[in-house]
Structure formats: C-alpha cells, structure tokens
Amino acid sequence: MNECIDCIGDFRDDWPSTEGGVRGPAVCVSVVFYPADFAVRWSQCSATADFFAEYFAAVEACRRDDPAARDEFIGTLSYVVNELVENAVKFSVGETVEVTVGVEDDELIVMAANQILATTATPLVEKFRELLAGDPQELLFARVEANAEDPEAGVSGLGFLTMMSDYAARLGWRFAAVHDNPHNVLLTTMARLEVRKP
C-alpha cells in the first residue's frame, strides 16, 4: 500500500478488508478507467453511476421489494458515485482512475482514487477540513447563496456538501505518496452510506 501522508474525516483505511489472504468484503465491484488512453466523457460518468446503482440494487444485502425504496436507493447511490467519478476524472493527472463500491456490515462504501499534483495536496487538505468543520446543511446553504450572488466565483464543494446534507454520507479522504513519482499524490475519496433496513 502507498504510504499514507494524511487521512481526513471518516476515511476507513482498512477497507476493502483482507484477512489472511481471503479477500473481503463479501460484495465488491471495482472499475478502472485509463483516461490517458481512452477518454472518459461525462456521459460515461453518469453511465458508470447508473451501472453501480442498478447492480447494487440487485445485490442481496441492498435489495428492496418496495419500488419507492428501491428508487430511493438507486437515486442515492447514483448521485454519490457520479459525484466521485466526475471529480476523479476531472482532476486526474495519472494514468488510471479507479472506482470501487462495496457493501459490508450494513455499510455501503463508495471510493474513487486518482492521482493529483503534489502541489495541490495542501490546499485541498484545507478545503476538505473546512467542509467537515461545520454543519453541512448550513454550509451548503451559504455556498448556494454565494454562488447565486456571484456565479463567476466558482464555489466548490457543493457536491460533497449535498452528499453529506441530503444523503447522509460520511466523507473521508486519504492522501498517499506515489512510489515512482514524487510530483504526484494518490488521492482517494470515500463516501460511506448506511444501508437502511426495510
């Protein structure tokens, strides 16, 4: 594993877990993109989000008989995956972007990993700490207002705040060294969702 520089928020460093060579969690799907070789457009990001959502809606641990509950599950997972994938693809400077979704112990975890420039790591750490510092709903409201007043200002973090506020996601980030490239850092974003019992 890459050497961890910093971990922020609710990042589970032990996930996906492995025990004595047997891989867990029980249900996990991972997709790797190669954006330098095969361009990833925004439509593929949303197709990826929809795929994960439909796939996990049919997984035993997440299955819901009630159509409305099923739709809610799909809507939530699709939104979260889409946000993480779009960000990862947009800001990736390395050769791969990896998206992983898994369910374990009533928790659904979405993870996206991409390389970023090492020089951008410190400001990002600050931004993420800021996002986690206050009440997500209030922060979201304030940022939406700021955006409305000055659309050119480029207010960031709305996607993360929406995840925390509207979808009760717990977020975390991990910054790790890249062995053969000191100019890059491996950023992994994690969103943790409770798989609600029917």
Place this chain on the structure above:
Amino acid sequence: MSQPSSDPPSQQPAPSGLAAESESTPVVRASFSMQGFMDGWLHCQHAADYLARFASSDRFDPEQLTTRLSTYLNEALELVFRSAPGPGELIVTIHRQHDRLDVALACPIAGDERMRRSVRRATEADAVATYRRGFAGLLITPPASEDLSEWEADAGLLELVALHGITLALHEAGDALVLHMTVPHE
C-alpha cells in the same frame, strides 16, 4: 479486491498477458466479487450492457458496437454464472487493437467443467456444422437426453463462433480460467 495502487493495473502482470502487446491500449477493467455477482441473473446483462457501452463510446456509430459487444459479453457472463464458480473475483478487461477489441474474462477455476467444455466445443474444427447439428437436434427432440441438455447449456459460445464469427480462446493462469474473445469493431 486490491487497494488502490500507484501502479496502474495495466502495468501489472495481467492474467491474459495482453497488456504486453505494445500496440494494445487499455479501455476498461472491471472486477466483481463472485458472491455479489451470483446474487442476481440480471447482473450478467447489467455488466455486459455497461462495459459494452463504455468500450463503444468513442466510435462513430457507438450503438452498433454496443449491441454486438453486449450480446457476446453477455453469453460469456451467463456461462460464468451457470458454471457456479467458487469464491473469488470475476475480472473483465477490454483492450483495443487497431480495428478490434480484445476481451478477457478471468474467473475462479473452482466450479463445474462448463466453461472448459463450452470453449472446447466452440473452438473445435467446423463450429458451423457442429452448431447446426446440435440446433436441429434441439428442435426435433426437446432435450431429454443428457447430451442435448449439455449441448444446449453450452451452445451460447458455440453460436458466437458459428454464426457471428467471433474468435475464442481459453487458458489457465494460476487459480483462474481466462476466456479471450476478439470482437471486430465492424
């Protein structure tokens, strides 16, 4: 499932060895834990449709390739599903070479012999004649005999070779069986 690594998976030793070919470029790689995959028959088509759509997205006529690739990939995934392999991972990798896509499906070796038998049937000489004989037998005699039942279960891959001109190969890599499929763009 591996931890995110600084080494791009395409540079790691891939089970198929395809990444070693210098003209091949990686398109996408998907891995599925078998337990979740076996939860639902629909997972076969979810995965086939998504990966096909992804791999076709840069074509002038993406729908045509999406439909073909999903059709072929789905038959292979259904075979994996029916083979009921043990715990482990199913890994699908797609690479592009000039005018075709190379698809590799790696699944755990444990499970019944269906995968090996199916590919062996599909890669024997004169697949067309084999397919036609077997198909005619299915219609005249609904499969009461074990031979025909087996043939019907395996015919998905044979049809791809006999009617659709797909190239198949199988090899073993450690504890995984790897099925290769070559799909022309057009």
Place this chain on the structure above:
Amino acid sequence: MDPAQPYTVHYHENNQEVAIAGSLRPRDADDFGPVREVLVRVAAAIKGTLYLNLKRLRYCNHRAFVELARFLEHCRREHPELRLKLVISSVIPWAPIRFGYLTELFPNAIVEQYDRAFYPGQGVIENDQLIPVLRTQTNIVWDHERELLRKHGLRPGMRVADICCGIGDFAVLLHKEFKPEVIVAVDHSRPFLQYAIQVAKEFGINDIEYQYGDAANLLLASNTFDFVTSRLSLQVFDQPELIMRELLRICKPGGRVYLTNEMMSHNYGYPRHESVSWTYAQTMKMFATLGMDLSIGPKMYSLLTDLGFEDVSMEQIGITNANTVVEDFARVIESWEEYITGELSTATGQPQAIVDRLKAGFKDHVYAIRSRRGFAIWPIFVASGRKPAPTRESPTR
C-alpha cells in the same frame, strides 16, 4: 420498463402482430414462459399471417433464440397453414444473422427487414408517408373504440359501410369483432385501397368489399346500411356537409351514422406544455391552408342535428399516457412528427425555423408521454345519430 423484466411483449390485434421489445435474456425455459404464453395463444387464435415485430428487440440471449425457434417448430406442427413473418431492423446487427438462420430451417417463416415504422403487406404503395401514421393510430384507439361502437348501436349481423376507410385496418377489426353480414369499405386513395386489400388477403379475410369512391358522391344505393361509419375523416374535407349528406343517404331509416373526429387544439402535454400547444396550433394552421379543420370534433353534434339526425349522442375518447401503452402513444406522436415536419411542411411551404420548432414541439409531447411526472392527452370526439323514419312530408331522401 420493469427493472425485473427488462422486455415487453404486446399483442396488437389490428396487425396480427406480437411485438417483443427490450432485452430478452431468460435464464431458462421457464423464464421465457410469459413470452411463450402470448405467442402460443395468438398462433392458436388467428389465421393467415402472424407477424413477430422484433424491430425493437435490442438483446436476445441464446436461450431466448432457441425458445423462439421452438415456437416456430410448434407452429409448423400445430398450425401448418399459419405463415410467420419476422420483422426485424438492420439497426440490430445480430438480428439478420440469427433470424436469417431460422428461416433456413423453417419454410413457414420469412424475415422482412424494415428501418422505419412497421406495417404489414408493404406491396406497391405510391404514397406511403401516411400509412405508418394511420396504422399506429388505429392500434391505440381501437381498445377504447370497440366498446363505444357497441354503445352507439353496432351489433353483429348488421350491414355496415365504412366511408373514407383509409388503409382498411378498422374494417378488418370491425369484421373480427362484430361479424357483420356485409362490410363495404370506400376510399378515394388507390394506394390506400391496394394496401387494404393486401392486408385483408394476408389475414385470410375474403368478405370485405373494397371500393374506390368519392365520399361526396358514393356509388352506393340509398337506405342500404344499418350502420355507417366515417372515422377521422370529416376533418380533412373542406366541405364536410357534402360527405354528411351522403352518409345520411346510404343509411337505412332507423340506422345510425357513427363519426369520430379530432380536436387538435386540445392536444396537450405537460411539462413543456407551451411548446406542445404551439406545435398543434401551428399544425392546425397548416392543415387549414389546405381546407382542413382538425378541431371539427365538437362541431359534430351540430352537423348531425342540422341534418335532422335524431337521438344524437356524443362523447370523448381521451387517449392519455395513463390509459394507453406509453410506447405506442409515443410512436403515434413520432409518426405525426414525421408526416407533419415532412410532407405536410413541404406541401404548405414552411420555413426551416418553423419546421425545427415543430420537431422540438413533437419531441416535447413525446417527453410528456414518457416522463414519469408528465401528462399527455390526445382527445378524439365520438358522435352518432339515428336517421329518422320517413314521413309523408319528408320521404326518404
């Protein structure tokens, strides 16, 4: 589409067609059961030709392919006189390969390849632009109309005339449902009549009499028919009263004349209702330049009473996205779009900007139909009246 069943299977009685669409990838023979049940039931109930509309069947796994082949074998054994036409689209690349192979094995089946809206018995057609429009319309209206016909007085064994019969699909449906003593179907379009005759032949129907005729000057005797129908037609004539007089004339005293017409100004779709309303207002203007009144629907009451019909009864069929198969309704609008932004726009000299706006408006209507939050309606007015018995003062005209 139901996520657990990502395909649909529908029987369209009008076309003797079973349409399978979506992704048909059953796990085993049992999983194919719902499709098999429809196919076997239809094959047992019809004569002539059974159409399998597979144009929108995007995915079919090998299991489904084998089961379809088994169905063809079943037909060969159990219904040897039945012909099967597999209608496919070249948009689905595996379809010509697979179904071409099946037709090598089954002499009772042929493949027809279409890239546009389906219609059976293509043959030699001079003006085929309207045919898909008319066929898809009848498909969705018939389910509503069959009961209304009964309510407005149609009974088995009657002598029936269908004036402005178009492509003859309504006459065929009426023939199957009500078993009249006689049906005479009249139209002024030779291509439509050729098509209608071919369809009836393919469906094994020999006793509909098709006539080439002028609805304002029918070559039919007076006081002949118990029930006279003219559907979605008055709206296209610039002098509908001339047609009405002929309908009255050929009807027996005590018999009924039955009409349907649209009120296009009330075609509606929400959301994007402004765009939809503009589209139909513009379309009506275009038709009006050709002397057509596409909102004549509600005026039928006064048309009938002015001519002396008694017991006039009128109501509305509201075709909506709640009471109609959504994809069928969408296809009707799409076929309107094709005709109106194509032939009609050319005929009425519309500038490109208007055509583009019309296209967007029809798409907005389709959006309303397909949207979970949307509402869309196509109202059709239905009216009938009884021809009075002759009196000393006004003998039969």
